Amino acid sequence: MTGTSLKFTPRQIPAYLLALLLVVSLLAPVLPLQDPLLMDTAARFAGPSAAHLFGQDEFGRDILVRLIFALRNSLIVAFAAAILAGFIGTALGVLAGYSRGLTEMLAMRIIDIVLCFPPLLLAMLAVTLYGPGPVTLIPVLAIVFVPSFTRVAHASVLSVRSQDYVEAVRSMGASNARVMFSTILPNIAGPLIVQFSFTVAVTVVLESGLSFLGLGVLPPAPSLGLMIGTGRATLAQAPMLLVWPCAALTAMILILNAFCDDLRDRLDPKFSKIRGQ
């Protein structure tokens, strides 16, 4: 929040890494990369070389390029689903926590019902009904994660709404919408941001799991789950085929969590003072 944050500190490493990850995966189609689907059957399971830094897979495709595109797919699905779930879930939770009474009862009970379904099972059910692919995956994953946002938002609103500053804004004549979204919402942002990071990470894992089962991204499009699935089959011949996507998945989740942790601290005005001293 102050000028000190411009200086490089180790705490900012996750932010830079995430930025790198986002830039590379967003710009992947326009970067001078190979076609991730281009096969070269002569060079199946070829080791690392100058042209293919991470080597080539069972069809001779460049592993690095496929990893980049797989991360791109995973991130698009995960962020889209988490943002969608975050919007719906937070709105519902704030509304339920602030208005109490019947609205609260209805919203929270509906959420409880959704919460009863195991996420993976619900996703598998929807995918079997509507067919695999990102267009099904995003709304399904969003529905799966709406309840967690609602619960977090609801609980935080209950503790914030009894604070005097909320009463104070109401006594100034603020409308309910204003109280909910410009006074309460910023004050519950901390836990919601952590929830968001958690959701993105879990969505990446869930998306990989579904793809691994053949219910997510469809081959030949690259996906971390698919790559792990096929890598498993050729584990004895080329173990690196399994190691690379697993490492990429782990790294991405760690970066996301570290970044969101730091973000939450930074958004707290008290924190910037402590650091500024």
Added chain:
Amino acid sequence: MSIAETTTKPGLSISGLNISFRNKDGWTSVVRDLGFDIAPGETVAIVGESGSGKSVTALSVLGLLPQQSTRIEGSIRLGDKELLSLSPKDLKALRGNDIAMIFQEPMTSLNPTMCIGEQIAESIIAHRGISKAEARAEAIRLMEKVHIPSAARRYGEYPHQFSGGMRQRVMIAIALACKPALLIADEPTTALDVTIQAQVLNLIKELQEEEGMAVLFITHDMGVVAEVADRMVVMYRGDVVEEGTTTEIFANARHPYTKALLSAVPQLGSMSGSNDPQPFAIYDINTGLAAEASVLQSTVDTSEVLLDVKDLSVRFPVQQTIFGKVTARVHAVENVSLTLARGETLAIVGESGSGKSTTGKLITGLLHPTAGKVEICGKPMRSDTRQSLSRSVQMIFQDPFASLNPRLTVGRAITEPLRIHKLATEKEQDEIAASLLTRVGLSPEIAKRYPHEFSGGQRQRICVARTLALKPSVIIADEAVSALDVSVKAQVVNLLLELQQEMQLGFIFISHDMAVVERISHRVAVMYLGEIVEIGPRAAIFSNPVHPYTRRLIEAVPVPDPSRRSDRHKIADSEIRSPVRAGDYIVPTRTYREVSPGHLVQEVGPEWAA
């Protein structure tokens, strides 16, 4: 105090005590060269404002400061034992047995899942190792000793069934379980209502005489000091600035800080003969000289009624059968009528549960009344007019730490009302914030900073600035100065009076503090269990209280004058009754009698006969 037992009990002796806390940049000294003695049967009070080091001293006696980050030098002796050189194990044995402590917050210092009697019995068993049955009998005896009515029956009740005052009695019973030589009382009555405070203070004194304990009393309230302490130690930012017998210091304080502190203490009865409010004289802490208190002009203009409240009632159901039939209700506010003229301050006084804060919320439209009406400047307050009327009525809250949004800068917080009502551009807002900050005595530069960087008094000034942004005609101050240190309290009261002079504001000043009310108000309304029992000009209420409740309230206020200690009437050990009534309760029709012009008293009901 001359019981044979007392001679065997050791006293406390502290000398050359220095305490420092570790922080990032090294050690910060919080208590410097503190020394005093407490003889058995004697009460010594440590007095100071927040940050003076008084609570830290108490914790150091108990050995409760974190060892890693604290450095304690000097000597704390209980009898012939040096406490600072004891091992943690010996210290633990000492706590409870020889030294006991009672805390400020009786609401949170009891275990909510254990019944009261067991909590007392538990500490008896832990320290004396007697059987359960004996401990039970002993616990009941202790409960009787601290005057808990029908002790045997209440043995099995849980903390939530006890009021704050009764919980503090339980805490005292636990502290006394092992007949300690030293009782440390850290602001034990600060969170209690004034009549309950008087009872608890009486109880501590009485028990001390019986047991011959030494009592170390920590407080910021000079009135309480005058009531209980034999000697006092005044602390200011870690240093002892004055020490001596209470009578001597009250009569003849030498240090400027003590003088400033004493002069800031509101004295009940200091205002007789005057009808208008009067600012506090502000003493300079370094020189001890009083700044010239300005003489106020009368601001009341009775031709303009700002606020007219008629027959206002609000009830909340607290218990329902599954068919929705209400079996119990809180009658929070019952048939309240009052008016406020331009430039007038009406104080609403009462204890917890009297409905005074609820009345404030009803006036601002934060709650909707069950019956009755509120008119502001002639316009009725309803849910559809609340937003527009809120420009005329603004509110200041009790807790300055909770009433500012931690995510808004001070400047944004002050101008928030303007944005809500879309009254000013961004640039105008900055200018308004700067001028309001200057108006309440703060530097306009702080607009860019966040509320957590300020002290309680500064924050309360920020809150006052915020209420002024809309240029309201009525300000409701709900315990606005109750959470502040005495000297800061005096400054904020003076600020409110100045603002009233300047803008002819009407104040509804909600408070339990009779002495501040006497300073600030033109008229006073006394509330009890949701009803106004007495209302009238301030001078009339204070010089001639008619209703028994008003009298009890005024009598219970601690008198900051140790020489008048013996004049005190004994306050009966009654609890404040609860406004929860059965579902079929019929509100009795109340009639009021006019004692003198404008001074109305509710006809005293049968419940007051005694």
